[in-house]
Amino acid sequence: MRVLESYQPREALRYFEEICSIPHGSRDTKRISDYCVRFAREHGLSYVQDEHNNVVICKPGTKGYEDHPPVILQGHLDMVCEKDADCDVDFSKDGLRLRCDGKYIFAEGTTLGGDDGIAVAYALAVLAADDLKHPPIEAVFTVDEEIGMLGADAMDMSVLKGRVLLNCDSEDEGILTVGCAGGATSTLTRPIKREAYPGRVWRIGVKHLTGGHSGVEINSGRANASKVLAAILNDLPVRLISIDGGSKDNAIPRSCEALVVSQEDLREGFARLEKAARDALPAAEKAAEFYLEPAGSALAPMTGESSSSVLALLTALPNGVQAMSADIPGLVQTSLNLGILNTGEDAVTMTFSVRSSVNAEKTALIEKLKTVGTAHGAAYAESGAYPAWEYRKDSPLRETMVSVFRELFGREPVVEAIHAGLECGIFSDRLPGLDAVSFGPQMHDIHTSRERLDLASTERTWKYLIAVLERL
Numbered sequence: 418m419r420v421l422e423s424y425q426p427r428e429a430l431r432y433f434e435e436i437c438s439i440p441h442g443s444r445d446t447k448r449i450s451d452y453c454v455r456f457a458r459e460h461g462l463s464y465v466q467d468e469h470n471n472v473v474i475c476k477p478g479t480k481g482y483e484d485h486p487p488v489i490l491q492g493h494l495d496m497v498c499e500k501d502a503d504c505d506v507d508f509s510k511d512g513l514r515l516r517c518d519g520k521y522i523f524a525e526g527t528t529l530g531g532d533d534g535i536a537v538a539y540a541l542a543v544l545a546a547d548d549l550k551h552p553p554i555e556a557v558f559t560v561d562e563e564i565g566m567l568g569a570d571a572m573d574m575s576v577l578k579g580r581v582l583l584n585c586d587s588e589d590e591g592i593l594t595v596g597c598a599g600g601a602t603s604t605l606t607r608p609i610k611r612e613a614y615p616g617r618v619w620r621i622g623v624k625h626l627t628g629g630h631s632g633v634e635i636n637s638g639r640a641n642a643s644k645v646l647a648a649i650l651n652d653l654p655v656r657l658i659s660i661d662g663g664s665k666d667n668a669i670p671r672s673c674e675a676l677v678v679s680q681e682d683l684r685e686g687f688a689r690l691e692k693a694a695r696d697a698l699p700a701a702e703k704a705a706e707f708y709l710e711p712a713g714s715a716l717a718p719m720t721g722e723s724s725s726s727v728l729a730l731l732t733a734l735p736n737g738v739q740a741m742s743a744d745i746p747g748l749v750q751t752s753l754n755l756g757i758l759n760t761g762e763d764a765v766t767m768t769f770s771v772r773s774s775v776n777a778e779k780t781a782l783i784e785k786l787k788t789v790g791t792a793h794g795a796a797y798a799e800s801g802a803y804p805a806w807e808y809r810k811d812s813p814l815r816e817t818m819v820s821v822f823r824e825l826f827g828r829e830p831v832v833e834a835i836h837a838g839l840e841c842g843i844f845s846d847r848l849p850g851l852d853a854v855s856f857g858p859q860m861h862d863i864h865t866s867r868e869r870l871d872l873a874s875t876e877r878t879w880k881y882l883i884a885v886l887e888r889l
């Protein structure tokens with residue numbers, strides 16, 4: 418029996434369960450894209466699948482709605498693959514171990530990909546239904562949203578006729594998002610040299626930090642493991658062999674580990690620095706664990722110059738919230754997250770997710786990264802730049818969605834702009850006059866193995882979606 422068999426909304430959850438059974442991490446979207454194509458064929462719907470694996474599926478308006486303006490239903494196919502250290506799920510070939518406790522849907526040991534599988538599931542359920550009232554639908558499923566919205570960016574949008582877009586990639590029920598930050602993925606590459614150097618090899622690290630999404634939780638008092646460890650190493654008499662932390666530019670790293678060589682016994686200094694680091698951690702990071710242990714290494718240590726330059730650079734680089742919005746209380750305006758720190762044989766790379774709803778601030782922050790990087794011998798590169806989604810004063814879609822919400826749930830939705838990037842920025846940049854709103858069912862701890870989708874909220878949000886479609 419299917420795990421979600423007995424829960425509502427039945428059809429959407431059936432598709433969600435199927436999606437969870439198909440591996441679909443970022444850059445691994447061919448199978449999930451083909452699944453959508455098979456769905457379109459089986460339902461006699463026209464579709465476009467491009468070479469990037471983006472898929473558009475079209476369905477005519479239902480009776481009486483044939484001539485209404487088409488509506489774009491949009492979500493992304495890829496998910497962030499994070500798992501617990503002791504979890505043996507292989508994201509390249511295994512489906513998720515889907516569970517439901519009656520309140521939450523989650524996946525054992527891994528991310529769930531409710532972000533954004535639920536959007537795809539809702540859209541497929543709308544496309545498959547014969548008992549709904551809705552305008553012509555263009556369901557747009559993009560790939561690689563989580564690694565810089567690469568799919569939306571590469572997509573040929575001339576196939577889209579709709580100028581009304583419902584993006585279902587928000588994770589707080591009752592919040593309608595109408596604007597977002599623009600951003601970029603910035604990478605600094607610091608070449609290193611290695612040489613033989615006598616001394617004892619140690620493994621030193623920090624783990625079990627909280628982590629989280631760099632757009633959603635950057636101001637929630639979560640420490641960046643790479644910055645925490647770099648600060649400790651900067652004060653120890655060591656030569657770096659390697660330092661590695663995090664695996665996604667948009668996830669706050671939960672752990673960071675270094676191999677170092679030292680001619681001194683590090684234990685006393687480490688104990689002192691650990692205490693200072695622990696005292697400086699935000700209250701949320703009670704579970705943090707620091708460790709130091711003897712180790713071995715096949716790689717030679719970096720030269721003194723390389724090692725101290727890398728640590729100086731890591732210490733000097735800005736990280737976290739840089740500015741709050743003066744107009745919208747509580748909105749982070751500009752931030753960056755050192756998401757990936759990686760050591761290769763001849764270089765250390767540092768990859769940041771940079772965000773701002775003010776383009777000038779984004780440019781200035783990138784300029785700062787470049788300047789600090791260059792001063793420490795690193796080269797700067799950038800990818801996946803995406804435009805901010807600017808607030809639209811006059812939005813019939815927003816008005817409709819607010820009043821349907823009020824009618825259905827007897828309360829006002831919150832209308833807001835967010836710091837996270839949404840593909841709506843790219844769509845509004847490319848589709849002139851686009852009226853868009855982002856919404857979605859309640860999820861918790863996305864991009865972590867604790868991700869869970871609220872079941873009751875998923876049912877309410879489905880009802881909301883079909884009520885909105887009926888009014889468009």
Ligand SMILES: [Zn+2]
Pocket residue numbers: 493532533562586
């Ligand atoms: Zn998402």
